[in-house]
Amino acid sequence: MTASGTTPPPPGRRRVAVAGVALSDCGRVDTATPYALHAQAARRALADSGLDRSLVDGLASAGLGTLAPVEVAEYLGLRPTWVDSTSVGGATWEVMAAHAADAIAAGRANAVLLVYGSTARADIKARRRTANLSFGARGPLQFEVPYGHTLVAKYAMAARRHMHEYGTTLEQLAGVAVRARENAALNPEAMFRTPVTVDEVLGGPMIADPFTKLHCCIRSDGGCAVLLVAEEYVPDTRKAPVWVLGTGEHTSHTTMSEWADFTVSPAAVSGRLAFERAGVTPADVDVAEIYDAFTYMTLVTVEDLGFCAKGEGGAYLADGSAVPVNTDGGGLSACHPGMRGLFLLVEAVRQLRGEAPGRQVRRPDGSLPELAVASGTGGWFCSSGTVVLGRT
Numbered sequence: 377m378t379a380s381g382t383t384p385p386p387p388g389r390r391r392v393a394v395a396g397v398a399l400s401d402c403g404r405v406d407t408a409t410p411y412a413l414h415a416q417a418a419r420r421a422l423a424d425s426g427l428d429r430s431l432v433d434g435l436a437s438a439g440l441g442t443l444a445p446v447e448v449a450e451y452l453g454l455r456p457t458w459v460d461s462t463s464v465g466g467a468t469w470e471v472m473a474a475h476a477a478d479a480i481a482a483g484r485a486n487a488v489l490l491v492y493g494s495t496a497r498a499d500i501k502a503r504r505r506t507a508n509l510s511f512g513a514r515g516p517l518q519f520e521v522p523y524g525h526t527l528v529a530k531y532a533m534a535a536r537r538h539m540h541e542y543g544t545t546l547e548q549l550a551g552v553a554v555r556a557r558e559n560a561a562l563n564p565e566a567m568f569r570t571p572v573t574v575d576e577v578l579g580g581p582m583i584a585d586p587f588t589k590l591h592c593c594i595r596s597d598g599g600c601a602v603l604l605v606a607e608e609y610v611p612d613t614r615k616a617p618v619w620v621l622g623t624g625e626h627t628s629h630t631t632m633s634e635w636a637d638f639t640v641s642p643a644a645v646s647g648r649l650a651f652e653r654a655g656v657t658p659a660d661v662d663v664a665e666i667y668d669a670f671t672y673m674t675l676v677t678v679e680d681l682g683f684c685a686k687g688e689g690g691a692y693l694a695d696g697s698a699v700p701v702n703t704d705g706g707g708l709s710a711c712h713p714g715m716r717g718l719f720l721l722v723e724a725v726r727q728l729r730g731e732a733p734g735r736q737v738r739r740p741d742g743s744l745p746e747l748a749v750a751s752g753t754g755g756w757f758c759s760s761g762t763v764v765l766g767r768t
Contacts, residue, residue, distance in 0.1 A: 389481050389482070390480060390481050390483065390606045390607050390608070391481070391606075391607040391619060391620075392476075392477040392480045392481055392604055392605070392606065392607070392619070392620045393604070393605055393606075393607060393609075393610050393613075393617035393618060393619050393620070394602060394603070394604060394617065394618040394619075394620065394721070394725050394765065395424075395425040395426075395427060395487075395603045395604070395605040395609065395610070395613045395615075395617065396421040396422060396423070396424035396425025396426075396427070396601075396602070396603035396613070396614075397421055397424060397600070397601070397602050397603070397721070397722040397725045397726065398417050398419075398420030398421040398423070398424050398600065398601055398722070399417060399420070399565060399598065399599070399600045399719070399722060400413040400414075400416040400417040400420070400493060400598055400599035400600065400601075401413070401416065401597075401598065402565060402567065402596055402597065402598030402599075402710075402711045402713070403497075403565075403567040403596050403597065403598065403711065404497065404498075404567075404596075404597065405495065405497075405498070405597035405598065406498055406597075408495065408597070409495065410439075410440060410493045410494055410495055410599070411440075411447075411448070411451050411493065412493070413493030413494070413495070413597070413598065413599030414437070414448055414451065414452065414491050414492065414493035414599055414601075415451060415452060415493075416493075416599065417491055417492070417493060417599040417600050417601035418452055418489060418491045418601045420601070421489070421491075421600075421601035421602060421603050422489075422603065424603075424614065424615070425603050425605075425613050425614060425615075426612065426613050426614030426615075427487065427603070427605070427609065427612060427613060429452075429453070429454070431486065431487045431605075431609070432454055432456065432487045432488070432489050432603070433456055433457050433458060433485055433486050433487060433488075434456050434457070434458035434459065434460075434476060434479065434480075434485035434486075434487065434488030434489065435448065435449045435452075435454055435456040435458075435459050435460075435488065435489050435491070436459070436460040436461070436462075436472040436473075436475070436476055436488060436489070436490045436491075437449075437460075437461060437490075437491055437492065438461050438462065438463040438468050438469075438472070438492070438715065439463070439468075439492060439493075439494060439714060439715050442461070444461050445459040445460065445461045446459070448491060452489075452491075454489075456485075457485070458476075458479055458484055458485035458488065460472050460475050460476065462475060464627065464754045464755070464758070464759035464761070465715065465753075465754020465755040465758060465759055466667045466669065466715055466716055466717050466752050466753050466754040466755075466759075467625070467642075467646075467667070467717055467752040467753055467754035467759040467760050467761040468715050468717055468752070468754060468761070469490060469492065469602075469715065469717035469718035469720070469721060469752060469761070470623070470625070470646075470717050470720070470721070470750060470751065470752040470760075470761025470762060470763050471625045471752075471759070471761035472490055473490060473602070473604065473620070473623065473721060473761070473763050474623035474624070474625055474761060474763065476488040476490065476604050477604060477620045477623060478623075480604060480605070480606050481606075486605065486606050486609065487603065487604070487605045487606070487609060488603070488604045488605075489601060489602075489603050489604075490601065490602045490603075490604070490718060490721075491599070491600075491601040491602075491718075492599050492600055492601070492713075492715060492718045493598070493599030493713075494597065494598065494599065494713035494714040494715070495597045495713070496595055496596065496597065496712075496713045496714045497595045497596050497597045497713070498597055515630075516630045516631045516634075517630060517631065519631060519633075520631055520632065525632070526584070527755075527756055528583055528584045528587060528592065528670070529584045530632060530756035531584075531587070531669070531670045531672060531673070531756055531757075532583075532584040532585060532586060532587050532670075533632065533638065534638040534639070534672060534676070534756075534757060535549065535586055535587070535670070535671075535672035536585070536586060537638035537639055538638070538639045538672065538675070538676060538687075539586070541639055541687065542639070542686070542687030542688075543687075544675065544687070544689070544690045545690060546578060546586055547574055547578070548675070548689075548690030548691070548693070548694060549586065549591060549671045549672060549675065549690070550574045550577035550578050550590075550591070550671070551574060551690075551693065551694055552668070552671035552674045552675060552693060552708070553572065553577045553590045553591060553671050553708050553709075554571075554572055554573065554574055554577065555693070555701075556668065556674075556702055556705055556706045556708040556709045556710075557569070557570070557571055557572045557705065557708070557709045558571065559702060559703050559704060559705045559706070559709070559710075559735060560704070560705025560706075560708075560709035560710050561705075562734040562735035563703075563704045563705050563710055563732075563734070563735055564734075565704070565710065565711075566704065566705040566709055566710040566711070567594055567596050567709070567710060567711055568594060568705075568709045568710075569705075569709070572590060576590065577590040577591065587670060587671070587672075590708075591670055591671045591672075592669070592670055592708075593668065593669040593670065593706075593707035593708055593712040593716075594707065594708065594709065594711070594712050595712060595713075596711040596712055596713050597713055598711045598713040598719075599713070600718050600719050600722050601718075602718060602721050602722060602725070604620065615729060616729065616767070618724075618725045618728045618729065618765050618766070618767060619765065619766050619767070619768065620763065620764075620765060621653075621654035621655070621656070621747075621764045621765060621766045622649075622650045622651060622652070622653035622654025622655070622656070622763075622764040623649075623650050623653065623761070623762065623763050623764070624645065624646035624647060624648065624649025624650035624651075624652075624653065624760075624761070624762045625646050625649075625759070625760065625761045625762075626642040626643075626644075626645035626646040626649070626759070626760050627642060627758060627759045627760075628641070628642040628757060628758055628759065628760075629757075629758060630755070630758055632756070635757070639676065639686070639687075640676075640680060640686070641673075641676050641677055641680045641753060641757045641760060642753070642757060642758070642759060642760035643676075643677045643680040643681055643751050643753065643760040643762060644680035644681075645760070646751065646760040646761055646762040647680060647681040647682060647749075647751060647760075647762045648682070649762070650749070650762040650763060650764045651682070651764060653764075654764035654766070656747060656764060656766075657682070658681055658682040658683050658699075658749075660746075660747050661683075661699055661747045661748065661749050661764075662699070662700075662727075662737060662739060662745030662746055662747050662748060663699065663700045663701075663703060663724065663727045663728075663737045663745050663747075663748045663749075664678070664681070664683070664699050664700070664701050664702075664748070664749050664750075664751070665701075665702060665703070665704075665706075665720035665721070665723050665724045665748065665749070665750045665751070666678065666681075666701055666702060666706075666720070666750075666751050667707065667716060667717060667720065667751065667752045667753040668702055668706040668707045668708050669707055669712065669716070669753075671708065673753055673757075674689075674693065674701060674702065674706070675689035675690055675693060676689060676757075677751055677753065678692060678693060678698075678699075678701065679692075681749065681751060681762070683698070683699055684698075700737045702723075703723060703727060703732060703735050703737060704719070704723045704732075704735070707719075716752070717750075717752030717754075717761065720750035720751070720752060721750050721763065721765075723750075724748035724749070724750045724763075724765050725748075725765065727744075727745055727748055728744065728745055728746075728747075728748050728765060728766070728767050729744075730744045744767070745767075746766060746767050746768070747764065747765070747766050747767075748764075748765045748766075749762060749763070749764050749765070750762070750763045750765070751763075
């Protein structure tokens, strides 16, 4: 039964809507556990939806070990009949949203809660103490780990290749960080809001050439939640729905030697699939939320999603007519507790609802955006998930 007591239609390809979104407390959260952040975000998302917790029959969670959805479900007082713990790095949440939407559309679930929480900033000392244990790596990574090839170094190598192939400049990459901070300055929930300049980005401490500190994401605590529901629940929700129009996912490589082209991310495939399934093109999109653990990720992803041609990402993002990107400040300035992909979906929904005061995107005629895309990247461009959302 739906919340209003009506009988759902027979299982089929039901439309799927985002009914509720929320963040937990973010930034510095010294007194909360990851479970507490999960719970806080979940309660807020359910309140945002106006639906009762008892209607939730699906749960997607990752980041807390192999039993994540089981442990989180118990902590939240849920007993779901559909679960997902897919873990592909930063793309996890777009991929799990795709799985949840497919399950709802097929009638295998009715209301799925995607929920995440992390105290990555608070745990930083413990993480550093265990950082060197990775030399016991097995599988494909055993051939890279002994040489100290870190995650940031892998992204840096890719950025350098793009600079070599297409003439992308350090100033263009630094500009990505500057614009992220400009957006964060308009977001009261962002962790860092003080403006920065290109010179400040370029002059910061070197982390992995060409990335200085401000080319890299911040480390924060925080959580968030998104509630997806079948179309028959929409009349009972508090707010107008945001519809899931199309999704795509793709994996590329683990070892760098197996990556065919350092200048092409797996978003080139996940984005194409998502747009095709949604029946729209990049030119139709009003706002884009893109995973940005490093500045180069933003630049190459806008290319691979089709907002501009390959090699033109730097110039495109510097152009005032570019699609608005990472309107909350992104992982470079707003928050980055680890697997940031779910935050992309929250901000995309808020923009489509008109719930982003101070940073609200408007179309040329002053109306609210109609289409948004959220694209997450995992590992070192190892995986990608893309979701197209719309108001109608």
